[in-house]
Amino acid sequence: MTTTWQTATVVAVTDETRRARTLRLRLATPVPHLAGQHYVFRLTAPDGYTASRSYSIASAPGSPELDFTVERLEGGEVSTFLHEVARPGDELEVRGPLGGWFVWDGTTPALLVGGGSGVVPLMAMLRLARATGRRDLVRLVVSVRSPDDLLYAGELPGPEFTVVHSRRAPAGDVRPPGRLTAADLPLPPDLAALTVYVCGSTGFADAATTLLVDRGVPADSIRVERFGPTGNP
Numbered sequence: 312m313t314t315t316w317q318t319a320t321v322v323a324v325t326d327e328t329r330r331a332r333t334l335r336l337r338l339a340t341p342v343p344h345l346a347g348q349h350y351v352f353r354l355t356a357p358d359g360y361t362a363s364r365s366y367s368i369a370s371a372p373g374s375p376e377l378d379f380t381v382e383r384l385e386g387g388e389v390s391t392f393l394h395e396v397a398r399p400g401d402e403l404e405v406r407g408p409l410g411g412w413f414v415w416d417g418t419t420p421a422l423l424v425g426g427g428s429g430v431v432p433l434m435a436m437l438r439l440a441r442a443t444g445r446r447d448l449v450r451l452v453v454s455v456r457s458p459d460d461l462l463y464a465g466e467l468p469g470p471e472f473t474v475v476h477s478r479r480a481p482a483g484d485v486r487p488p489g490r491l492t493a494a495d496l497p498l499p500p501d502l503a504a505l506t507v508y509v510c511g512s513t514g515f516a517d518a519a520t521t522l523l524v525d526r527g528v529p530a531d532s533i534r535v536e537r538f539g540p541t542g543n544p
Contacts (some may be wrong), residue, residue: 347414350407364389371438426511
């Protein structure tokens with residue numbers, strides 16, 4: 312892990328939804344990362360004013376370039392800049408990778424539970440499992456308001472993935488719209504070896520954690536990363 316600020320070049324920008332876009336960055340000095348870690352982005356104005364924000368890495372460890380999916384927040388200085396101004400070829404100031412608790416090494420069973428853009432660090436874990444041929448180790452459940460709000464919609468589908476629509480479901484969906492429930496969580500018979508990673512807004516994270524504990528998952532097996540403020544999915 313490093314805490315040194317360095318320059319990263321934007322090499323690609325992809326719109327994921329109407330409110331989220333992925334920036335692919337090439338670091339001046341590449342640093343190995345773990346699935347679940349994040350970077351801090353810092354913007355500096357001509358008068359010296361700075362604004363910083365943490366963004367999770369969506370790329371699997373070992374990727375030569377790093378993807379960061381940024382949700383645009385109303386009044387968010389950094390997210391607004393990354394949506395409206397940043398273009399391929401631009402340089403950004405970043406620091407990382409950071410975080411050593413909300414990480415998965417790809418060798419043990421994991422349930423990943425994400426709300427909205429909380430799927431971003433979990434995507435790094437899913438990509439790691441798929442890249443290493445260990446899909447059997449992970450199950451990912453993502454809760455979103457509607458199909459239009461699902462990040463990575465073209466990549467996520469697979470036997471290890473489930474989406475829960477809280478407000479509007481696609482035609483033919485067997486699950487009616489509604490918030491995440493205990494029945495949506497695919498827990499294995501043996502909970503002893505399982506680690507659960509929950510990421511989303513504070514309200515979503517608290518609700519999901521309660522569901523897990525009520526299902527018998529030990530509290531010390533649940534790792535939570537909250538962000539906010541955004542609306543609950």
